[in-house]
Amino acid sequence: MSEKESPSVIDLQTFLAGPTTTVTQQSTIGQHWQAVLEAILFASTQPLSISDLHKIIEELPKNTIHQLLIEVQQQWNDERRGIQLVEVATGWQFRTQPSTAPYVQKMQTVKPKKLSKAAMEALAVVAYRQPVTRAEVEQIRGVDSSAVLYKLVQLNLVQVVGKKEEEAGKPELLGTTPAFLSHFNLRDLLELPSLSVSSSSNTSPQDTMLIDTLDTDDNTGSTIHPLEALQAHLNPEPPTKS
Numbered sequence: 735m736s737e738k739e740s741p742s743v744i745d746l747q748t749f750l751a752g753p754t755t756t757v758t759q760q761s762t763i764g765q766h767w768q769a770v771l772e773a774i775l776f777a778s779t780q781p782l783s784i785s786d787l788h789k790i791i792e793e794l795p796k797n798t799i800h801q802l803l804i805e806v807q808q809q810w811n812d813e814r815r816g817i818q819l820v821e822v823a824t825g826w827q828f829r830t831q832p833s834t835a836p837y838v839q840k841m842q843t844v845k846p847k848k849l850s851k852a853a854m855e856a857l858a859v860v861a862y863r864q865p866v867t868r869a870e871v872e873q874i875r876g877v878d879s880s881a882v883l884y885k886l887v888q889l890n891l892v893q894v895v896g897k898k899e900e901e902a903g904k905p906e907l908l909g910t911t912p913a914f915l916s917h918f919n920l921r922d923l924l925e926l927p928s929l930s931v932s933s934s935s936n937t938s939p940q941d942t943m944l945i946d947t948l949d950t951d952d953n954t955g956s957t958i959h960p961l962e963a964l965q966a967h968l969n970p971e972p973p974t975k976s
Contacts, residue, residue: 767794768806772828781825781916823915823922853882857891861914861926865895865907883908891917 774790775782784796784803791799803826807819816834820827830838849857856879859871872879886892895909910923920926 764802764805767791767798768802768809771799771802771806775819775826775828778827781822781827783825786825820919821921822919823912827916829919850882852877852879853885856882857886857910857914860886860892860908861910861923864909864923866909867898867901867905867907869905871908890914 787799788796810819816831817828818831820829855875859874890911890913892908893911894906896907897904
């Protein structure tokens, strides 16, 4: 082989070896944008949607941002850190792992607001029966629910989603808010625990979070599972014979 042909052979071998330099550069670029996303989400006090992040990171398309978020989420989960990246109804946010909650709560100087048993019952009815009217909530609970529903609206857990046009007076229809979903780490209503789930056995982490968060503010310190609160009124147990 002549000396003139040798450069062609070298170029061919380089080509067949693949663009190793390009792959390394792509990896470095990906790590850079992952770090940018982590910094933005860490600094934010509320969940950020893909659109919110795209307004900040204009250099990347939305689908690339979404893929990077999934990669960051997987990395944090694989490392079993005390922080996790979660996707909720209103966007993406860094949150503490549920297993660390007892220790994180000890450092809080202000106790989180707790719902009364009546408010929990009303919220459970709205969550699983929505859209539902105030009268329908009261029919299921068996008591006036105006005050507790008003409180749930003020807490941005319940909102008016329409009107029941076929009924006289066109009563308002109630449903849960995106803040309700975000509060319970739910992306949509399809992730609500099934009403057939027994809270006494095989309780999932999500059910446990519902139990821990929806605590009572009475003096007994007792808690009530939202599924039990709803089932108790939908399927009341027959009275025992004395």
